[in-house]
Amino acid sequence: MPIPERLKPSFTPARAAELDRLDEARKRLIVALDVPDADTAAELVHRLEHTCQWFKVGMELFTSAGPQVIEPLIARGHSVFLDLKFCDIPNTVAGAVRAAATLGVRMLTVHALGGPAMLEAAQAALVDLNNPPQLLAVTMLTSMDQDQVTAVGLRCSPAEQVELLARMGLVAGVRGFVCSPREVATLRALTGPEGVLVIPGIRLAGAQSGDQKRIATPADALHHGASYLVVGRPITQAPDPAEAAEAILGEMAEALCN
Numbered sequence: 001m002p003i004p005e006r007l008k009p010s011f012t013p014a015r016a017a018e019l020d021r022l023d024e025a026r027k028r029l030i031v032a033l034d035v036p037d038a039d040t041a042a043e044l045v046h047r048l049e050h051t052c053q054w055f056k057v058g059m060e061l062f063t064s065a066g067p068q069v070i071e072p073l074i075a076r077g078h079s080v081f082l083d084l085k086f087c088d089i090p091n092t093v094a095g096a097v098r099a100a101a102t103l104g105v106r107m108l109t110v111h112a113l114g115g116p117a118m119l120e121a122a123q124a125a126l127v128d129l130n131n132p133p134q135l136l137a138v139t140m141l142t143s144m145d146q147d148q149v150t151a152v153g154l155r156c157s158p159a160e161q162v163e164l165l166a167r168m169g170l171v172a173g174v175r176g177f178v179c180s181p182r183e184v185a186t187l188r189a190l191t192g193p194e195g196v197l198v199i200p201g202i203r204l205a206g207a208q209s210g211d212q213k214r215i216a217t218p219a220d221a222l223h224h225g226a227s228y229l230v231v232g233r234p235i236t237q238a239p240d241p242a243e244a245a246e247a248i249l250g251e252m253a254e255a256l257c258n
């Protein structure tokens, strides 16, 4: 929860500035609710709701719990990122994007690999809406290293592929992208300050990477131009998820003042 303005004068200026930075960090941290069912998600949100503002609903939770898992999150004042990574023919993706927008989510994903026509259709599906969600094109999964990229037949590095897809997305009218921390600086230079760059693959120094290959710390990702950080297991599988989130928010807040 943001700190009410009326409470701030009792703090020293230094403490008030620190709380402002924590507020800013909270607006930029997205917790991935990669859990098997609605009850587990509700319990996790209950433990995190005084610490975190954004929650990401991905394919595991959405598939098991259905669209109705989103409404209670919004009703409790949270912002929801629907990460279903649509990739299909343009007409089908446009319909799915419109349907997702009616759920009240603030961000949603499509795969950039769906191509320019699909991206244009996805973006066009949102133009007539009031206060539409931010469309994000996923460039390349953060779990893909050079071996994985080569195995799907691409003759370039992950970084080159991400840049190519982002350039293609920009031409198609997309202004939001998901990429790994390693490519965020390149994409920030491409999009300018108005680009929305959402970055998974975030780990505190020394933490386990799991299946993620292209990772960085919260501070590094922010310094290179990330708009939002997505963190799943380091928070959701911690013995105390709120404490784990606070550690990440603390590093983010510190990075925001440098």
Ligand code: C5P
Residues within 6 Å of the ligand: 032, 034, 058, 083, 138, 139, 140, 141, 142, 143, 178, 179, 180, 200, 201, 202, 210, 212, 230, 231, 232, 233, 234
């Ligand atoms: O648990 P962890 O922090 O690795 O979770 C990262 C989250 O970000 C997962 O929900 C995953 O689906 C998502 N994601 C990703 N790489 C992308 C796009 C989304 O890891 N390129």
